[in-house]
Amino acid sequence: MKVELVNLTKRWGDVVGADGINLTIEHGEFVAFLGPSGCGKTTTLLMVAGIYKPTAGEILFDGKVVNAVPPKDRNIGMVFQSYALYPHMTVFQNISYPLKLKKVPKEEMQKRVQRVADMMGIGHLLDRKPAQLSGGQQQRVALGRALVKEPQLLLFDEPLSNLDARLRLSMRSEIKRLQIDLGITSIYVTHDQVEAMTMADRVAVMKDGKLQAFSPPDELYERPKTLFVAGFVGNPPMNFFDVEVVIENGEYHARGVGIDLVVPAERGEKAVGRGKVIMGVRPEHVSLADEGASGVINIVEPLGRDDLIDVRIGETDVQLLVEPGLGLRIGDHVKLHFDTENVQFFDPDTEKSLLW
Amino acid sequence: MTTTTFEVEAKSGLWRKIVSALPYVALSISIIPILVGYYWVIIATFSYRTEGLFPVDANGNIGGFTLQNWQFLLDPQIWRVTLNSFLIAIGMVIGVGFLSTLTGYALSRMNFRGRKGFLGLTLVLHAFRPELLLIAIFQVLLFIAGIPLLGKVFGFNTVGGVALVMVALELPLGIWLMKGFFDNLSWDMERAALIDGASRFRVWWEIILPQVKPGLAALAIFNFIAGWNAYLIPFTFTIGAKVSNLSVYLNQFSGDTSPTGWNQVAAVGLFQLLPILIFFIFTQETLLSIYGGGAKGGT
Ligand SMILES: Nc1ncnc2c1ncn2[C@@H]1O[C@H](COP(=O)(O)OP(=O)(O)OP(=O)(O)O)[C@@H](O)[C@H]1O
Ligand SMILES: [Mg+2]
Numbered sequence: 001m002k003v004e005l006v007n008l009t010k011r012w013g014d015v016v017g018a019d020g021i022n023l024t025i026e027h028g029e030f031v032a033f034l035g036p037s038g039c040g041k042t043t044t045l046l047m048v049a050g051i052y053k054p055t056a057g058e059i060l061f062d063g064k065v066v067n068a069v070p071p072k073d074r075n076i077g078m079v080f081q082s083y084a085l086y087p088h089m090t091v092f093q094n095i096s097y098p099l100k101l102k103k104v105p106k107e108e109m110q111k112r113v114q115r116v117a118d119m120m121g122i123g124h125l126l127d128r129k130p131a132q133l134s135g136g137q138q139q140r141v142a143l144g145r146a147l148v149k150e151p152q153l154l155l156f157d158e159p160l161s162n163l164d165a166r167l168r169l170s171m172r173s174e175i176k177r178l179q180i181d182l183g184i185t186s187i188y189v190t191h192d193q194v195e196a197m198t199m200a201d202r203v204a205v206m207k208d209g210k211l212q213a214f215s216p217p218d219e220l221y222e223r224p225k226t227l228f229v230a231g232f233v234g235n236p237p238m239n240f241f242d243v244e245v246v247i248e249n250g251e252y253h254a255r256g257v258g259i260d261l262v263v264p265a266e267r268g269e270k271a272v273g274r275g276k277v278i279m280g281v282r283p284e285h286v287s288l289a290d291e292g293a294s295g296v297i298n299i300v301e302p303l304g305r306d307d308l309i310d311v312r313i314g315e316t317d318v319q320l321l322v323e324p325g326l327g328l329r330i331g332d333h334v335k336l337h338f339d340t341e342n343v344q345f346f347d348p349d350t351e352k353s354l355l356w
Numbered sequence: 357m358t359t360t361t362f363e364v365e366a367k368s369g370l371w372r373k374i375v376s377a378l379p380y381v382a383l384s385i386s387i388i389p390i391l392v393g394y395y396w397v398i399i400a401t402f403s404y405r406t407e408g409l410f411p412v413d414a415n416g417n418i419g420g421f422t423l424q425n426w427q428f429l430l431d432p433q434i435w436r437v438t439l440n441s442f443l444i445a446i447g448m449v450i451g452v453g454f455l456s457t458l459t460g461y462a463l464s465r466m467n468f469r470g471r472k473g474f475l476g477l478t479l480v481l482h483a484f485r486p487e488l489l490l491i492a493i494f495q496v497l498l499f500i501a502g503i504p505l506l507g508k509v510f511g512f513n514t515v516g517g518v519a520l521v522m523v524a525l526e527l528p529l530g531i532w533l534m535k536g537f538f539d540n541l542s543w544d545m546e547r548a549a550l551i552d553g554a555s556r557f558r559v560w561w562e563i564i565l566p567q568v569k570p571g572l573a574a575l576a577i578f579n580f581i582a583g584w585n586a587y588l589i590p591f592t593f594t595i596g597a598k599v600s601n602l603s604v605y606l607n608q609f610s611g612d613t614s615p616t617g618w619n620q621v622a623a624v625g626l627f628q629l630l631p632i633l634i635f636f637i638f639t640q641e642t643l644l645s646i647y648g649g650g651a652k653g654g655t
Contacts, residue, residue, distance in 0.1 A: 051547050072553040084544035088566040101553035145552070 001062055001152040001185045002027050003048065008057035010043050010209075017043035019209035020057070025187065025202075030179050032200035033189045036232070040209040041189040045155050048187065050074050061153070072101070074153070077146030081158040083138045085130040091117070091141050092126040098149040116144045119178075136167045143175070147182075154179070154186040160195065172199060193233055197221070205229050222342065227351040230280050230344055236308055236319045238280045238344070245271040245345070254279050254343070258314030259293040263340045270354045271345035277354065280344035283308075286320040289337035297332045311336060401425050401623035425623040433597050434605065434627075440515050441601040441628075444590065445583030447519030449576045452530040455523070457572065460534030461560060465546075475535075482528035490592055493521055497593055515599050518590045522583060530575055537571035538564070577639070581632060602628045 003025040010017035018040040025031050033041040046052040048059060050071035058065050066074060077098075085094050092113060099109045117123040120140040130138055139159060146154060159175070160168045176199045179186050190196050196203045197217040205212040205220065205228070213220060213229045224230035230238050243256040245268050252268025254261045256279070271277045295313035302308075306321040311334060318336065322328070345354040396409060403411030404420035413420025428434050462468075463475060486493075494512070500520075501511025509516040541564065549559040565572070587603040594600050606624045609617055 046547070049547070049551055051550065071547075071550045072555070074551075076551060078548065078551045080544040080548060082542055082544045084542065084548040086545065086549070086563055097549070097554075098552040101558070145548075149553070 002060075003153060003185060003187070004058075004060040004063075005044070005048070006058040006060065008044065008047060008059065009055050010040075010047060010052055011055045016040075016209045017052075018047065021206075021209075021211050023204055023211060023214050025185060028183045028185055030176070030186045030188065030199060030201045032196035032203045033187060033206060034193055034196040034203050034232075035191065035206035035212075037191060039206045041191075041206060042157055043209075044206070045078075045157055045187060045189050048153075049076055049078055049155055075149075075151050076153045076155060077149060077151035078155040079139075079142050079146050079157065079159040081161055083130070083142045083162075085138055085141055085145075087130050089129075090126065091122065091128050091130070091133070094130065094141055095126075095144045095148050098145065102149065112148055113144075116148045119147075120144045135163055136171065139163060139171065143178075147178075151184065154184050156186065156188040156190075158190055159188075161190070161192070168195075175199070193235065197233070203233075205232060207232075223353075223356045224280075224344060225353050225356055227278060227280075227346045227353075230346070230353075234282060236283045236321070238282050239286065239316070239318045239320075241279045241281075241316050242276055242348070243279045244276055245274070247272060254340075256314065256316070258295065258316075259338075261293075261338050261340050261343075263343050267340075267343055267345065267355060274347070274354070276348055278346040278348050280346065281318075281338055281340070282342065283320045285339040285342055286318060287337050287339070288320075288322055288326075289335050292335045292337045294333060294335050297328055297330055297334060300328055300330060397622045397626055400619050401626050403619065405619065425617075425619045428620065428624060429627075434624075436597065437600055437602050437605040440590075440599060441584050441586075441603070443515050444519045444522060444586055444601060445580045447516070448522050448526060448579040448583035451519065451523035452526050452579045453572060453576055455527060456530030456534045456575065457565070457568070459527075459531045460536075461538050461564065463531065464535045464538035478528040478531055482532075486525050486588060489525075494593065497521070513594050513596075513599055515594075515601075518586070518593055518599075518601075519583070521589050521593065522586055525589075526579060526582060530579070533575055534568065534571060537568040541567050573639075577635075580635075584628075584632065 005021050005023050008021040009019055021044055023031075033044065035041055043052060047054050050066070050069060054067060059067055061074070086097065089097070095116060096109050096113045099112060104112070113126070114123060117126060120143055122137055122140045122144065125133060125137060125141075130141065133141065139162075142159070156175075160171050163171060172195060175188075188196070188199060197220075200217060202214060202216050203220050204214045207228050213225045215223075215225075220229060220233050224233065224238075227240075231240070241254075241256045241259065243254040243259070245252055245254050245263070247253075247268075252263050252265055252272060254263050254268070254271075271279075293313050295311040295318065297309055298312050298317060299310035300307055301310075302324060303321075305324075307324045307326070307328070309320060309322055309328060311318045311320070313336070320336070328334070346352065347354055392409070396406065399409070399411050400406050402421055402423070402425070404413050404422050404424075406412065407416065410418050411420055412418055463471065497510075497512040497517050500517065501507040501513070503511070508514065510520045511517050545563060545567075546559050549563045550556075554562065585603060586601060587607070590599075590601045591604050591607070594604070597605070602624070606621065606628065609621045609624065
C-alpha cells in the first residue's frame with residue numbers, strides 16, 4: 001500500500017506534536033521515523049493509524065484520503081513498545097482477537113493463528129497468559145497479533161527498546177526478514193539510529209515535529225541536508241568547527257581557531273566568501289598523525305574494539321576513534337590529521353547544508 | 357572456642373524467634389476485646405440473660421439456654437425486611453457499579469467541556485453529609501412519588517426510592533474510585549484493540565473492564581455492605597414494616613416504650629451479620645488480592 005502524508009499537522013493547544021509533515025511511502029517500502037524523544041514520531045504514527053485526528057493535512061492510502069476512516073477499517077497492524085497485550089487473554093486469544101472481530105470462521109482462525117505463531121516461534125506457548133512469557137516472547141506475540149490479519153500496512157512504535165541488546169539484534173534482523181518476505185509496507189519508529197539505518201529503505205528524520213530529511217540511509221550519512229541530521233546520524237557524532245573558507249594559491253582553506261585545512265575545491269567553492277560557516281568532519285575521518293592540528297586529550301573512553309578520545313583544539317572538542325593500547329592519557333599533546341574529502345559545510349543561521 | 361560460638365548462635369536464634377513472634381503477640385492481644393465481643397453476642401443470643409460473660413437463667417445460676425431470642429425468625433415480617441435489605445444492597449451494587457464504571461471511564465479517557473468542573477463537583481458532593489440533604493431529598497422523593505408508574509417504584513416510601521437515594525449518595529466516591537483504576541491502565545492496550553478492529557464499546561467491554569475487575573469487585577463489596585446495613589435513609593423515607601429494612605427493624609427492639617431486650621437485639625444483629633460473615637469467608641482471598649496488586653499482571 002502506498003502511503004502519502006500531506007502537510008500533516010497535530011496540535012494540542014500550544015503543544016505541537018507534528019508540524020506540516022510531507023512524505024510519500026512507496027508500496028512495500030520499509031521506512032523508519034528517526035528522531036530524539038518528543039519529536040513527534042509516535043504522534044505521526046498514531047495519526048496514520050487513525051487513533052489521533054490530524055489538526056490539519058491529509059493522510060492518503062493508495063491515493064484515497066483516509067482521514068475520516070476509523071482505525072478498524074484501515075487494515076493496519078501495529079506493534080507497541082509496551083507490547084500492549086491483553087493480560088486476561090491467552091496467547092492464542094491475543095493473536096486471534098483481530099480475526100474474532102472480523103468474524104473469521106473458527107477453523108480458519110485456528111489455522112491462521114497456528115501458522116503465524118509457528119512463524120514467530122511461539123507455537124508452543126499458545127495456552128500461556130502474557131504474564132507468563134519473557135519480554136522477547138511477549139514481543140513476538142505482539143508481532144504475531146499485528147501480522148495475523150494480513151494487514152496492508154505495518155506500524156512499529158519502538159518495538160525493540162524494552163529488550164536486551166542481544167535479543168534486540170536478533171529481533172531486528174527477524175523483523176527485517178519478515179518484512180521483505182511478506183512485502184508489507186512498514187513504518188518503523190525508533191530513536192535508535194543504528195536500527196533505523198540498518199533496517200530501513202528510507203529514513204525520515206524528525207525534530208520538533210518537523211521533517212528534517214527523508215532519504216536512504218547512506219545518503220543521510222554522506223549527504224546530510226541539515227546540521228541537525230549531520231549531528232544526529234552517526235555514532236560517535238560528527239565534529240563541528242566554526243571556520244571561514246578562503247582561497248589561497250588556488251587552494252581552498254578552511255580556517256578556524258587552531259586549524260587550517262585544505263578542502264576539496266568542489267566542496268570549498270560552495271562555502272567560500274560566506275564569512276563564518278560550520279564545518280563538519282566525521283570521527284572516522286580524523287586520525288592521530290605526526291603532523292597536523294595540535295591539541296590536548298580531554299577524555300579517553302575505552303569502547304573495546306576502539307578507544308574513543310576527545311581532543312581539544314582551540315575552542316572545539318574533536319572526537320575520534322583510535323586503536324586501543326596506545327597508552328594515551330588525559331593531558332597528552334597530540335597532532336591530528338583530517339581527511340577532508342568528505343567535509344560538510346553548513347550555514348550557521350539557517351543550519352542548512354551549503355553542499356546539498 | 358566452638359562451644360561459645362554455638363552458644364552465641366543459639367542465643368541469637370532464640371532472640372530472632374522472639375522478635376519475629378512479637379507482631380503475633382501484639383496482634384493477638386489487641387484482638388482479644390473484639391473476640392470477647394463476638395463471644396458475648398453469640399452466647400447472649402442463646403441465653404435467657406447474661407451476667408458478665410456468662411449465660412444465666414432466671415434465678416441467676418449459670419445455664420439458661422433458650423431459643424426464644426430467635427423466635428423473631430418465625431415472624432413473617434423479618435423475611436419481608438430481610439428481602440428489602442437485600443434489594444437495597446443489590447440495587448446499590450448494580451446501580452453504583454454500572455454508573456461509576458461508565459462515568460469513571462469517560463472521565464478518565466475523554467476530554468470534553470466541563471470535565472474538570474464535573475470532577476471537582478463530584479468531590480464536593482461527596483463531602484456533603486447525607487443528614488444535611490434529608491429535607492431536600494424528601495422533597496425530591498415526594499415529587500417522584502407524584503409521577504405515575506415511576507412513583508410506585510422510586511417514590512417516597514418505596515424500597516426503590518431508598519435504593520435510588522443511596523446510589524446517588526454513593527456515586528461520587530464510586531466514580532472517583534473507578535476513574536482511578538482506569539487512569540492506571542495503559543492507553544496502548546486500547547489503541548491496539550481499536551486497530552485490531554474493535555468498536556469503542558467492545559474495547560470497553562472486552563479489554564478494559566476485565567482489567568478493572570478487582571476494583572469493581574471491591575466497589576461491589578463495599579456497596580453491598582453499605583446497602584445491607586443502611587439505616588438513616590430507610591428510617592427517614594419509609595413508613596411501616598412493608599418497606600422497612602433490617603436495621604430499622606432491629607432498632608424497634610430498643611424502642612422508647614419498653615425496656616431494651618438486649619438478647620433479642622443481639623440475635624437480630626447476628627442474623628444481620630451472617631450474610632456478610634459468610635461472604636467474607638468465601639471472598640477473603642479475592643479481597644486481599646485487590647490490595648496486593650491484583651489489578652496488575654493479570655495472570
Ligand atoms: N495526547 C497528548 N496531549 C498533549 N501533548 C501531547 C500528546 N501526545 C504527545 N504530546 C506532545 O507532542 C510531542 C510529541 O510527542 P510524541 O509522543 O509524538 O514524541 P515521540 O517522538 O514519540 O517521543 P518518544 O521517542 O519519547 O516516544 C511531545 O512534546 C509531547 O509532549
Ligand atoms: Mg514515542
